[in-house]
Amino acid sequence: MSGVAGQTAAKTDGWEPKIVAFCCNWCSYGGADSAGMGRFQQPASARIIRVMCSGRIDPLHVFNAFLEGADAVLVTGCHIGDCHYVNGNDKTKIKYKYLENVAHELGIEKERLQLNWISASEGEKFANFIRDVTAQIKKLGPSPLKPEGVA
Amino acid sequence: MSDIKGTENKSAIPKDDEEKRVGVFVCECGVNIGGVVNTKAVADYIGTLPGVKVTSVNKFTCSDSGQADIQAKIKEHNLNRVVVAACSPKTHEPTFRACIEEMGLNQYFLEFVNIRDHCSWIHMWEKEKATEKAKDLVRMGVERSKLLEPLQASEVPVTDKALVIGAGVAGMQSALDLADMGFHVYLVEKEPSIGGRMARFDKVFPTNDCSICILGPKMVEVARNKNIHIMSYSEVKAVDGYVGNFNVKIEHKPRYLDVAKCTGCAKCSEVCPVEVPYDFNEGLGTRKAIYVPFPQAVPLRALIDMDNCISCKACAKACESKAINYDMEPSYTDVNVGVIIGAVGFKTYDPEPRHDFGYGLYDNIITAMEFERLLNAAGPTGGHVVRPSDCKEPIRVGFVNCVGSRDKNTNIYCSGVCCMYTIKNAQLLKEKRPETDHTIMYIDIRTPFRGYEESYNRSRNLGVKFLRGRPVEVTEDPVTKNIKVRVEDTLTQEMRNLEFDLMVLATGIVPNEGIGQIQQLLKLSKAADGLLMEAHPKLKPVDTTIDGVFLAGCASGPKDIPYAVSQGSACAGRATIMLKNKKAITEGITAVVNPDVCVGCEVCISMCPFQAIRMDEQAVKANVVKALCKGCGTCVAACPTGALEQSHFKNNQILAQVKNVFKFQEVAA
Ligand SMILES: Cc1cc2nc3c(=O)[nH]c(=O)nc-3n(C[C@H](O)[C@H](O)[C@H](O)COP(=O)(O)OP(=O)(O)OC[C@H]3O[C@@H](n4cnc5c(N)ncnc54)[C@H](O)[C@@H]3O)c2cc1C
Ligand code: SF4
Ligand code: SF4
Ligand code: FES
Numbered sequence: 031m032s033g034v035a036g037q038t039a040a041k042t043d044g045w046e047p048k049i050v051a052f053c054c055n056w057c058s059y060g061g062a063d064s065a066g067m068g069r070f071q072q073p074a075s076a077r078i079i080r081v082m083c084s085g086r087i088d089p090l091h092v093f094n095a096f097l098e099g100a101d102a103v104l105v106t107g108c109h110i111g112d113c114h115y116v117n118g119n120d121k122t123k124i125k126y127k128y129l130e131n132v133a134h135e136l137g138i139e140k141e142r143l144q145l146n147w148i149s150a151s152e153g154e155k156f157a158n159f160i161r162d163v164t165a166q167i168k169k170l171g172p173s174p175l176k177p178e179g180v181a
Numbered sequence: 182m183s184d185i186k187g188t189e190n191k192s193a194i195p196k197d198d199e200e201k202r203v204g205v206f207v208c209e210c211g212v213n214i215g216g217v218v219n220t221k222a223v224a225d226y227i228g229t230l231p232g233v234k235v236t237s238v239n240k241f242t243c244s245d246s247g248q249a250d251i252q253a254k255i256k257e258h259n260l261n262r263v264v265v266a267a268c269s270p271k272t273h274e275p276t277f278r279a280c281i282e283e284m285g286l287n288q289y290f291l292e293f294v295n296i297r298d299h300c301s302w303i304h305m306w307e308k309e310k311a312t313e314k315a316k317d318l319v320r321m322g323v324e325r326s327k328l329l330e331p332l333q334a335s336e337v338p339v340t341d342k343a344l345v346i347g348a349g350v351a352g353m354q355s356a357l358d359l360a361d362m363g364f365h366v367y368l369v370e371k372e373p374s375i376g377g378r379m380a381r382f383d384k385v386f387p388t389n390d391c392s393i394c395i396l397g398p399k400m401v402e403v404a405r406n407k408n409i410h411i412m413s414y415s416e417v418k419a420v421d422g423y424v425g426n427f428n429v430k431i432e433h434k435p436r437y438l439d440v441a442k443c444t445g446c447a448k449c450s451e452v453c454p455v456e457v458p459y460d461f462n463e464g465l466g467t468r469k470a471i472y473v474p475f476p477q478a479v480p481l482r483a484l485i486d487m488d489n490c491i492s493c494k495a496c497a498k499a500c501e502s503k504a505i506n507y508d509m510e511p512s513y514t515d516v517n518v519g520v521i522i523g524a525v526g527f528k529t530y531d532p533e534p535r536h537d538f539g540y541g542l543y544d545n546i547i548t549a550m551e552f553e554r555l556l557n558a559a560g561p562t563g564g565h566v567v568r569p570s571d572c573k574e575p576i577r578v579g580f581v582n583c584v585g586s587r588d589k590n591t592n593i594y595c596s597g598v599c600c601m602y603t604i605k606n607a608q609l610l611k612e613k614r615p616e617t618d619h620t621i622m623y624i625d626i627r628t629p630f631r632g633y634e635e636s637y638n639r640s641r642n643l644g645v646k647f648l649r650g651r652p653v654e655v656t657e658d659p660v661t662k663n664i665k666v667r668v669e670d671t672l673t674q675e676m677r678n679l680e681f682d683l684m685v686l687a688t689g690i691v692p693n694e695g696i697g698q699i700q701q702l703l704k705l706s707k708a709a710d711g712l713l714m715e716a717h718p719k720l721k722p723v724d725t726t727i728d729g730v731f732l733a734g735c736a737s738g739p740k741d742i743p744y745a746v747s748q749g750s751a752c753a754g755r756a757t758i759m760l761k762n763k764k765a766i767t768e769g770i771t772a773v774v775n776p777d778v779c780v781g782c783e784v785c786i787s788m789c790p791f792q793a794i795r796m797d798e799q800a801v802k803a804n805v806v807k808a809l810c811k812g813c814g815t816c817v818a819a820c821p822t823g824a825l826e827q828s829h830f831k832n833n834q835i836l837a838q839v840k841n842v843f844k845f846q847e848v849a850a
Binding site: 080083 | 269270300303310311313321701707709727791819832838839840842
C-alpha cells in the first residue's frame with residue numbers, strides 16, 4: 031500500500047477508474063443491456079461479470095477483484111421480491127453486510143463497494159449508477175489495495 | 182487476507198489436458214460496434230494472447246456468412262473454444278451455441294462477450310476508451326473460455342395442458358386457439374365474468390361495430406369449448422416448477438351460492454334491499470349486494486358481495502333453486518400445466534388523486550370509461566349520455582387527450598388507443614345527437630393502422646373539432662356547473678376560453694391491480710411503464726425470459742383490440758411448439774457437490790429456494806437433485822468448504838474474468 035499517496039497525486043483528469051460490476055443474468059445484466067439499447071452514455075469504467083443470480087456472488091470474487099486492482103466493486107441484482115430464483119438477492123443482502131464489514135476492516139472506503147438493485151428495464155438507472163460511482167471514485171483516486179503498476 | 186486467497190482451492194478442477202485452441206470472432210454489427218470500437222485493433226491485440234489461434238472481424242457475425250466463417254475456422258484451426266464478441270448473450274447466445282454445436286463442439290464451449298450494449302452503444306463519443314474497454318472485455322472472455330467445461334442441456338417432458346391467466350379478449354383468444362388445437366386449457370379470470378374491458382364498451386373503433394355483439398359470441402364459444410375449463414372469480418395463488426411442469430394453485434373466491442344450481446335469473450337481486458355503486462358501470466348507477474355481473478356475463482351466475490351484504494336473507498327466500506349458501510369459504514384447485522400465458526390486461530389511469538383537469542373537483546368532468554358506459558345501450562342510462570350534475574344531455578362536449586399519458590408528471594409513454602377511442606366516442610355521440618358540438622383537445626393525433634386515419638377523417642366530416650393544445654386552466658361555473666377551459670390553440674398561438682356542458686378525459690393505460698403479484702409468481706420483469714416485459718421487443722414479443730411463460734394483450738404494453746387478439750393467437754402458437762413436441766430444453770447449468778470435500782454442514786440446504794439439495798442416505802454428504810436445481814449458484818457462494826460448484830459459473834471461471842479485467846501482466850513485464 032506504499033504507493034497509494036503517489037498514485038493519488040498522479041491521478042489526472044483523464045484517469046478512468048476500473049470498476050468490476052457483478053450483475054445477475056435476469057435483472058441487472060438486462061439493465062446494462064437496456065442502458066445500451068437506450069444509448070445512455072456512461073464512463074467507460076465498468077467491466078461487467080455476469081452470474082446467474084446475485085446470490086452467486088462470493089466474497090471470494092469481490093475481494094479478489096480488489097486485490098487484483100479494482101477501484102470499486104459493484105454488487106447488483108434484481109429488486110427484492112423480483113429475484114428469478116425467488117430470494118437469492120435476500121441472501122445477497124445479508125452477505126453484503128458481511129462484505130461491508132470486511133471491506134471496512136481492510137480500509138476500503140465505502141464508496142468502493144456498492145450494492146444496487148436494478149431491473150432489466152432500468153437502463154437509465156444503470157447508467158446513472160455507473161456515472162455516480164465513477165465520479166465518486168475519481169474523487170477518491172485509485173484503490174489503496176491496487177497492486178503497483180496495474181492498469 | 183490469506184484466508185480469502187486461500188479459499189481459491191474452492192475451484193479445484195479436474196485436469197483438462199487438451200490444449201486450448203481459442204478462436205475469437207469480433208463483430209462490427211454494421212456500424213453499431215464498428216463505428217465506435219476499433220474492431221481490428223481489438224482483434225490484433227487479442228491475437229497476441231496465449232491460446233488464441235485465430236481472430237476474425239465480421240460485419241455481421243450472426244449472418245450466414247459470419248457463422249460460416251466461425252465454422253470454417255473451427256475446422257481449419259481445430260478450435261475447441263469459441264469467443265464471440267458482439268451484442269448481448271441474452272438475445273444471441275443460442276444462435277452461436279447452435280453454430281458451434283453443428284461443428285461437433287459442446288455448446289458450452291462458447292463464450293459470449295458483449296461489446297455493443299455494454300460498450301460501443303454507451304461510449305459513442307469515446308472511441309479510444311471504448312476500444313480499450315472492448316480489449317479488456319474480450320480478454321476476460323478469452324481467459325474464461327479456456328476454463329469452460331462441457332455440459333449437457335437437459336430435456337424435460339411437457340405436460341400438454343395450458344394455463345391462461347386473464348380472460349379479456351387476448352386471453353380468450355389464446356384459450357380458444359389452444360383448445361382448438363386439442364390442448365386442455367385452464368382459463369383463470371379474477372372477475373366473476375370473462376370478457377375483460379371490451380365487454381364494457383359500446384362500440385369499437387375503427388369500424389364502430391357493437392362491442393358485445395362481436396365479443397359475446399366469443400365468450401359463449403369459450404364457455405362451450407370442451408377443452409376450456411373456465412375458472413371465473415378465481416386467482417392464481419402459487420406457481421411452482423418450471424417449463425413443462427408448472428404446479429399452480431388457484432383460489433376460487435366464494436360467490437356464496439352454488440353455481441351448479443344458480444340459473445342467473447336474478448330474482449334474488451330484485452328482493453335484495455342493498456344498493457351499491459355498480460362497478461361494471463364505472464360506479465355509475467347501482468347494483469344490488471347480490472347480482473349477476475352483467476346481462477351477457479359468462480358464466481351467467483349471480484354472486485353476493487359480502488362486504489355490502491346485511492344478512493337479511495331475503496335472497497335465499499327468493500331463490501327458487503335454493504342456490505344461496507352464506508357460509509361458503511374460498512376453495513382451491515391445484516393444476517399441473519406445461520405452459521402459462523399471462524393476459525392480465527390493464528386498468529385506466531385514475532385522475533382522481535391528482536385532480537387532473539379538475540376531475541373529482543367538478544361534477545361534469547368524467548373519464549372516457551365512464552363515457553363508454555353512458556353511451557352503451559345496456560349502461561346505466563340506457564345509452565343516453567347525460568352529465569352528472571343535472572342528468573341533462575350535454576350539447577357542448579370537450580375531450581382532453583393524453584390524460585396520464587405523454588406527461589412527465591404521470592406517465593411518459595403514449596397509451597396508443599386514446600386518440601382513436603376519443604375520435605370514436607365523439608363520433609358516436611354526434612351520430613346519436615347531431616345537435617351536439619364536440620371539441621377534442623390533443624397533443625398529436627395518432628392514427629396508425631388500417632381504417633384509423635379514415636375514422637379520423639370521418640369525424641372531421643361529421644363536424645368534430647380538433648384543437649391542438651392542453652387545457653391550462655379548468656374551472657366550474659358555480660351556477661350552471663358548466664366547465665370553463667382556458668387552452669392555447671398551439672397551431673394559431675391564440676388563447677381560447679371555451680365552455681363545455683361536459684368534459685371527458687382520455688385516461689391512459691396503466692398496469693392492472695395485482696400485476697406485481699403476477700410478475701412475482703411468474704418471475705417476470707417489469708418494463709419502464711410498469712407493465713410486464715417481453716423477452717425481446719422485436720423478435721420475441723410474446724415470449725418472456727422464463728421458458729414456457731408467454732404474454733398477450735395489454736399486460737405487456739398498451740394495445741388495441743386487433744393487436745391484443747393477434748398476440749393471444751401468437752402466444753397459443755408459441756406455446757404449441759412445446760405442447761406438441763411434449764418436451765422442452767432446459768439449461769444444463771446446475772450446482773455440483775464434490776463429496777470428497779463436503780463435510781455435511783447443511784448450510785447449502787437452507788440456501789436453496791427450491792429444496793434441490795438433500796443429504797444422502799447416510800446423512801453425511803449433500804446431494805443436488807439435478808431436476809430441481811435451477812442453477813442460481815446461491816448455495817455455491819454459501820458453501821464454507823468449497824465442496825459446491827456451479828457448472829459454467831465455477832469459481833475459477835469467474836475469477837479468470839476478475840483477474841483479466843486488469844492488465845497487470847503486461848505492466849509487470
Ligand atoms: C376507454 C377505452 C376505450 C377503448 N376502445 C377501444 C376500441 O374501440 N377499439 C379497440 O381496438 N381498442 C379499444 N381499447 C383498447 C382495449 O380495451 C384493449 O386493447 C383490450 O381490452 C385489451 O385486451 P386484454 O385482454 O389485453 O385486456 P383486458 O381487456 O384488460 O382483459 C384482462 C383480463 O384479465 C383479468 N385479470 C387481470 N388480472 C388478473 C389476475 N391477476 N388473475 C386473473 N385474471 C386477471 C381482468 O379481469 C380482465 O378480464 C379501449 C381502451 C379504453 C381504455
Ligand atoms: S342476504 Fe345479502 S345479498 Fe342476500 S338479499 Fe340480503 S343483503 Fe342482499
Ligand atoms: S444452484 Fe440454486 S437451485 Fe441449484 S441447488 Fe444451489 S441454491 Fe438450489
Ligand atoms: S436473479 Fe437477479 S438477484 Fe437473483
